[in-house]
Structure formats: structure tokens, C-alpha cells
Amino acid sequence: MRAYDGPVAETPDFLLAALERANEAVVIVDHDLRVTHFNAAAELIWQLDRAEVLGRHVSYLGLKDLAVATPASDQGRGSEIAIHRKDGSRILAALSLSHVELGGQRRMIALVRDIASEVDQRQRLALLTLVADTTNRAVVVTDHDLNIVYTNAAFTGMFGYSPEEAKGRQASELLIGRDTDRRTLARLRRRIGDENGGEEEILSYDRSGDEIWLSANVQTFRNRRGRLKYIFALLTDITETKQLRSLQQLIMTALADEIPIADIADRLCRRVEEIAPDVVSSLLHIDAGGLVHPLGGPSLPDDYSRALDGIAIGPDVGSCGSAAFYGKAVLAMDLDTDPRWQPYKTRPLEVGLRACWSTPIKSKDGRVIGTFAFYFRECRAPSRWHQRIVDACVHLGALAIERKEARAQIARLAYYDMLTGLPNRTHLRNLIAEAIKACPAGKQVALAFLDVDNFKDVNDTLGHSAGDELLVQFAQCLRAQIQPGDLLGRLGGDEFVIVMPNRDAAAASVVASRITEALVAPLSIGSRQVPMSASIGISIYPDNAIDIDALIQQADAAMYQAKQAGRSTYRFFSADMNRLAEQRLLHSAALRSAIANDGLKLHYQPQIRTIDGAIHGVEALARWHDPLLGEVSPAKFIPLAEECGLIEQIGLWSIREACRQMAEWRKGGLDIPCVSVNLSPINFQNVNLASAVAEMLADHGLPPDVLMLEITEGVIMNERSVAIETMNALRELGVGLSLDDFGTGYSSLSRLAHLPIRELKIDRSFMRDVEKDPSARAIVTSVVRVGQSLQLTVVAEGVETDGQRNLLAILGCDVVQGFLYAPALSPQAFGRWLLDHSAERARVMLARVGRSLAEPPAGDTTLSVVPDKRANGSRERAPDDRLRER
Structure with missing residues (x-):
């Protein structure tokens, strides 16, 4: 076929050159629809040589639509066409038509572009959109300015915005609300700027304003030049998880606020029924005797809950009784037919409850202490969501019930002496006040103050265990001599008080004489016969005093007179009893002189960590040796200092001297982590205490955390804001606060939870029988658990045996101190003790390392250091060393 040389020659050369270089195929046809121009790009698309095409009708190229195109209808029109090639292949192309005038004649130009890759991309995009729309996670794509360019179907379902409503709007405008963090x-x-993006949990809001907790995973896409082009966010609804967290926060806050357990259980059940409206929940307590006690079940009938109270658990006692008995979850799918429910089903069925699923609540030691139950209104099993709720509630219920048990135990610690079971000092004061209030007009109340004669000798010769046994038998003897209506209590140590309502001096003397005679017979302590007697002082209300403290002090003064009269007798308080006052005046003058002339000294008792035997710190204890009076016990001069108004000075002096000694030790290379100093509640009434402590620390170049100030329960009793502000100021300074002798006085968990303390100390009195007495062990365990639940360091005082130390370590007590390691030592003696202790620890560690190299490791590898029982040459107690200042 000849080459076509028709009208195309009329086309300007520059235009032909431009069309030849075009990336798109260019086909020009004349008015007869014959091809007058076919460029190189057209040759590639059709795979035809232009010589074969020029002059032919456009139908040869498969462009039949050009035959019906008109200038008016097809100017610039675009469409997609299929091009069939000679080899049988087929491609998709975009066709665009234009009508132009060339050389005075009308021509049609067809621009054709291969769109096979674009079609493939569209298909892939449609597939990706299909995948994105089938996932249950919301997908959001924004541009670099966070304007939304794409959302999937899950986004619409989660937030309520259609793709058209979301597109072009700021992501924050749609999703962020007032409480978003x-x-x-x-x-x-x-994280948007990070190469790998990141994930965060954030509170979002849907179209109606409801909260949605999201886990947002953000990724970025950049162009070839590294510029941010798109931001991709995958959003997961974690509202259910957040609901469980809010449930936990609700209960933990209630526990911290000391809310009664019945209210806590009520809140727990009501919150559960909000997040799982298809259930009715209940919480039961199982006591030590295996009896059921409802704690919470606000949606259950009251008469049904009351009927459960006191029922014993068993294998066929409904779902809860069976779950508690077996210690595993029990499901009754149909209460009407379940044999375990036959005696109990009537009332639940009447209110529409058809099934019950109960899970046991266990304490840390494995005891079943409660159950948590779901009642269903249809015969069904629990869902996964129900299981998640119950898992959380079982844990929260355990905390609440264990706190209830610990609180009851600590209440006993707060008001009763654990050795004798008698009312302690705090409770005794209340009982005395009640007796005085109930005293009829014209009647009297006699108060006897008793002190065991030569008690210290028993402790020193036979040991503290024998001393404790003596006190127990002494208390039993007193109980046998008093009459109904009389009150017996233990003030502490070997001091007891008997309150005798409606008794005058004559009647009180009869009781005192009877007690003196009863104590003539010796006591049997072990294999020994120990003589026992008591000095008794008596004061009469209202003849001698109308104030409780004055009444006790007067009886105390009369008791001292009985001791001076030869002991084993009694004396009444009289107005001319000045001898004791003169003696106290002498002692107070000597004490003032000692404070002014550096007559007091600090001794230091080490505190040892149970986990590895390392030194935790030291407790600074005041000692007084007077040239004339000799060694004066802290049990004597500390109360005297309180009476004379010197206790605040002693506290400040103790801090200053302890800081000086710590600086000296550190300069000498001794690493003592912390020193504890006892303070009086009076010290905390000083608004300048924190600044004074800061100045002392700065003077000796010590960091604040090197100092621990021990506060007594008198501070907890003090509700005045000055004391609390002072404690907060000390804590902000970085100084630690320790609650000393926990449980021996007024112990309020509500106050304890809000005080800025860092450490809790178990009183030495609880250590005596902790190895052999389950009750004593339970008490110590409860105190340790209280400290753990409040995230406090727990320190046990008065540790004297390896068994006590090992038991405390098992219970999780952090630190111990006592004669097992060393008594309170002078600074020089303590330095020698610390070097010996460190050497012993190193020896034990090297021995363990040697054994581990010689044989494969087996068993417990916890470092255990044998206490150095050679402290200061001896482990024997110094006189009055077990009595520390308060």
C-alpha cells in the first residue's frame, strides 16, 4: 500500500514535531475519517507501523466512535476504550477528542493514553477499601495538615460520621472532647513525626458526645523526597477495658478512704450492673467458721439476703456455698432443676432469676474468704465479658475483705493489750471516763495504780519470755480479785490500773489488801518458782481529783510511796505527798542541766534488711548518765521531759546530733543509709520544724533522705492542721516519716492512709510469741499486710531470735532490729560492729560463691547473713535497753 501524502502536509512543521514527541498517542483524521497523522506513541500502543495506517479509515484502528462524533458533542470528551492488537492482546486506553482547523480544513484529533496501570491501581484500591471496610477497627487517613481524606465503615459505625461528613474535616474536630488528656x-x-509512629490510649468522643476509649496506632507515609504526605491511624475501641479500670479505681478509692465494707460492696455491685446490665451481682463474706455473711447485693431481695446470713457453706449449698466449699467456680444453669438450689430457689425464681454463677474469693494464703456471684434472668452461661468483670471483681473483693479482717484485727490492737487481753492505755482512759460519768451524785470512784515489784530482775535473769508469762499470770490473779463492774487494764510494761466504781477509800483498801495477800504465793514459770508482789497506789474521785490524768498521776505518786515503804503494800494519795514531787523536781533540774551541758548521748541500734542482711539504717536512742543520779532510764527521763516541757529540745538536739554523727561516719568511710530519730508530737506543733531540719542537714552536708523521723500515734490522734502541715512540709523536703510502735495506741487506718509516712514499725511487744502463738503470728501478718497494701516499708522491733527473723522474712517484713543483731551501741562501738557485720556478710557471700562454683546451684539462693552476736563484745541486754524513749 502506498504511503499516504494527503492533507497532513498542510500541518505546520513545528506542530508535527511537537505531536511526534508527545507521550500520548496522537491520531489526526480528516473529514472523511481517514488517518492523516499517526505519531510514534500511537505506533507503540497499536503496535502498527504508521505507513500501514495513514490514509486508512479510523475503523481500522477500532475507533468506530469517531465516525459519529460531532464538534459540538465531542469537543474535549474523554472516555475509556479497548484496543485490540494484531497479536490478540487487548489494552485499555483513555480517549480524548478535539476538533481543530488546520489549513482551512476541519480536523479531528484523538489523544489516546494507555491506562492499564491506572486501572490496576483502581482495582487494588477498591480491594483495599473492601478490606478496610470489613475490619472492626476504625481506619482514618489524613493529609499532613490532619485533614481527613479517608475513613472506613468501622469508623462510621464507631463514631457515627459518614465518609462524606468526615472527609476534609480536621481529625481533632471530630474526635477530641473536653476531657481528652x-x-x-x-x-x-x-509520634506523628517518628519514623515508626507509635500507639497511645486516649479518650475520644463519638458524634453524640459519648466517651470512647481508643488505642490509637499511628503511622506516617512520606513521598520520595521524605516529606510527610499521609497519616494513617488504626483506632481500637478499648472502652470495656477502661470500664474495668474505672471499676478498680472506684473500689481502690473507697478502700483508701476507709469506706465501710458494706458500702464498698454496694458500690461494686451497682457499678458491675451498670457495665453488665444483663446480670444481678452479689458479694458474700465467708468467715473463719465457714459461715456466709452477705456484704453486697443491692438488686437482690432484702429478705433473700437476710436469709443467707449465717448459713454454713457446703457441697450442696447453692452456687455460692458450693463454690466456697470446693474453692472453685460453680455454675447452676437452671435454678429450678439444679439439686444444689432446691432449698433456696423460691425467692430468686420469684424475681425472675434463672441461673447463678459463683466464683470463690481467696486470700493471699489461699483461704476462701468470700464469693462473687452473677445471677442471670435466663438459663445461660457467662460470656467472655462476664468473665473479665468477675476476674476483676474477685481481686477487688479479696482486697476489701482482707482489709475488713485487717481492720478488725487492728481495732483489737488499738484498744487491747495483746499479751494480757486487757484494755490498753487508750481504751482504759475511755472506760475511766465512762465510769466517772456514770458515777451517781455523792458516790466515789477508786482508782488503783499497780506496779509489779522487781519485774526488771525477772526479765534480766529469766528473759523476756518469763517476764511475759509473769505479766499474764499477774493479770489473771488481778481478775480473780476484782468484782463484777470493776475495770482492769494494762497501761504498758508492768503497770496496771483497776477502776472501782462506787467505792470509797475503805472499800478500796479491802480490794488492795486482798490483792496483796493473793500475791504472796509464788508463781510457777517453767520449772522455777518466782515470787511476785505489787506496789499499789490509790486515788479517789472526786475527793483527790476530777480529771482523769490527774487521778492517774496521783495514784502513780501514791504507788511510788508504796515502793519506798518497802513494796508489796498499798498507799492512798494525800495532800502532803510532796516527796515524790521533790524528787521529780530534782530530776527535772538535772535533766535541764544535761541538755544545756551536752550530758545526753545518742546510742545507735542497727536495722537490717531481711532480703540480704544489708544494713538498712540505724535508730538513734537517747541515753542519760548523770554524775549523781547514775544511769537514768529513757522510760523515766522521757516522760519527765514531757512533763517539764523539755521534750521538744531533746528532739531537736537528737536530730542535730544524729546528723553530726552521720556526717562523721560518712567522712570516715562508713556507709550508713539512714538514721531514725524519735520525735514527740509536740515537735510537730512547731511550724518551723521543717526549716530547722533543712538547716541542720545543710550544715552537715547531708541529703534529706538520710534522715527518718519517727512519729508516735499521738500525732495521728492530733487532728490540728499544724501537725499535718508540718509532716507534709518534712515529706516535701525529702525527709522520711516513720510511724513508731504501730498498734500499741490509737491506730486509725483512715488517718494512716492519708499521712505522708514512708515507714511502719511493728512494736517489740508483738514479737514475743510470734514463733509459737498463731494469734501473735496473725497479728504480725496483719500489720505487715497493712504496710504492704499502703506501700510502706515495714520494720519489726524487738527481734531476738533467728526464728523470729526468718518468720518475718517469709511474711514479707522488710527490715528487722533488735538484740538478735545488737543492742543500742555508742558511736565507737557501732562502728566496730558494722565492720564486723560487713566482714561476716562478705565471708558468707564468698562461701556461697565458692559452693556455687563447686556444684550446680540448687534451692534458695537468697543471701542470708548470720547475725553478729558479738556486738560490743556481748549480746546481753543493757539495763532498761528494751525500754525506749517516747
């Missing part, structure tokens, strides 16, 4: 939002925005 701005710090988390800022963190999420910073």
Missing part, C-alpha cells in the same frame, strides 16, 4: 494528645502528635 492534652498531654496524651501532644504525645500522640509528637
